[in-house]
Amino acid sequence: MMIGFAMSAAPAAMDAALYAYAGIRLRPLWSALRPLAPEVALPSLSLGASSSGRGVCGQRGGGGARRARDAVAVRRRAYRQVIEILDWCRYLQPYLDPRMEQIAEEHADAVGLTGERRDAAVDAARIASALDTAKAAPYPVAVSAADSPPLPRRDPGPSRGAQVRMLVAIARAFTRSPVVLRTRQDYRASLDRP
Numbered sequence: 001m002m003i004g005f006a007m008s009a010a011p012a013a014m015d016a017a018l019y020a021y022a023g024i025r026l027r028p029l030w031s032a033l034r035p036l037a038p039e040v041a042l043p044s045l046s047l048g049a050s051s052s053g054r055g056v057c058g059q060r061g062g063g064g065a066r067r068a069r070d071a072v073a074v075r076r077r078a079y080r081q082v083i084e085i086l087d088w089c090r091y092l093q094p095y096l097d098p099r100m101e102q103i104a105e106e107h108a109d110a111v112g113l114t115g116e117r118r119d120a121a122v123d124a125a126r127i128a129s130a131l132d133t134a135k136a137a138p139y140p141v142a143v144s145a146a147d148s149p150p151l152p153r154r155d156p157g158p159s160r161g162a163q164v165r166m167l168v169a170i171a172r173a174f175t176r177s178p179v180v181l182r183t184r185q186d187y188r189a190s191l192d193r194p
Contacts, residue, residue, distance in 0.1 A: 018161070018164070019074050019075040019077075019078040019079070019164070020074050020078070021168075022078040022081075022082075022164045022165075022167075022168050023074060023077055023078040023081060025168045025171050025172060026078065026081045026082070026085065026167060026168060026171050027081070027171075028171060028174065028175045029085060029124075029127070029167070029170065029171035029174045029175075030081050030084060030085055030171075032128075032131060032174070033084075033085060033088035033089075033092075033127075033131070034084075034088070036088060036091060036092070036131070036134055036135075037087075037088060037091050040084055040087045040088055040091065041084055042080050042083070042084060078164060079160055079164070081167075082160075082163050082164055082167055085167055085171075086163075086167075089127065089150075089151035089152065090150075090151070092127065092130040092131065092134060092151060093150065093151065095130040095131075095133045095134045095137075096126060096130050096151065097129075097130075097133070097187070099187060099190055100125065100126045100129040100130065100183065100187050101122065101126055101149070101153075103125075103129075103182075103183045103186045103187050103190070104121070104122040104125035104126055104129075104179060104183040105122055107121075107125070107178070107179040107182045107183055107186075108121050108122050108125075108179050111177075111178060111179060113179070116154075116166075116169060117169070117173075119152070119153060119154050119169075120166070120169035120170045120172070120173045120177075121173040121177045121179040121180065122153065122179070123151060123152040123153055123154075123170050123173070124170050124171075124173035124174040124177060124179070124180050125173075125177070125179050125180045125182075125183035125184070126151060126183075127151060127170070127174060128174060128180045128183070128184050129183055129184050129187045130151070132184055132187075132188065152166060152167075152170060154166065
């Protein structure tokens with residue numbers, strides 16, 4: 001009996017851990033994108049608990065009920081970050097220049113990145129360069145948005161878990177990959193050349 005309970009609880013615990021990890025990893029990317037269009041951020045949700053820790057009906061939740069509410073809150077918060085980041089990426093689309101992608105791909109190849117890590121680094125570099133452009137110019141670049149693939153380039157599919165994993169990889173590259181810094185520098189330098 002106890003083994004069955006532990007086995008059924010394990011996926012839920014792993015799911016909660018994935019979303020808690022995702023929320024932490026997505027935060028720097030979310031924070032960098034938010035100033036562009038703060039109105040895109042969804043209003044915060046109330047979990048129905050008062051400051052006294054009592055639920056909506058005035059009853060104290062048991063330990064299991066509280067943990068379940070906390071797990072739902074963590075999952076909801078992380079997925080809201082995913083939705084907001086994807087919305088901000090759509091907002092950046094007019095600021096994308098095909099040269100950003102070319103430069104990022106060259107740097108990703110030079111570093112030896114392949115597969116999903118390469119895609120994440122290229123997308124992170126495109127986001128960073130588009131952010132720089134959006135901050136510097138109040139209007140989009142004079143390039144058709146149709147000339148640049150969407151952000152992110154790869155569609156993870158409808159699965160929430162796949163979307164979260166893809167954006168966590170992009171967020172990790174956004175804060176850690178040398179491809180991002182080099183692309184930003186080279187793209188800015190390319191704008192200065194005639």
